Amino acid sequence: MMIVAWKHDAALLAQAQALLDSHRPGPGGLCQGCHELGHLTWSPCPQAGWARAVVDAEAERGAQ
Incomplete structure (x- = not known):
């Protein structure tokens, strides 16, 4: 499962x-x-699994 949180999705990340x-x-x-x-x-x-996937996807995206 791939989850991408874009910068305009700050509410999702929060x-x-x-x-x-x-x-x-x-x-x-x-x-x-x-x-x-x-x-x-x-x-x-x-729920925690979903949240961790979102946070990790954003961290990985930021590292690129």
Whole structure:
């Protein structure tokens, strides 16, 4: 899966960063962000995976 975040997609990148801030490993290996929403999901959850892919794609694009 290829994700490209362009400079005009600053809102997308900000959303990904905010998601990573809340969807982090919590006690017992569960995703803290999902747990706060009433879901029991192992970390990294699908939302954190998407956010990490967006952030990594932007970092890779910036390195080129």
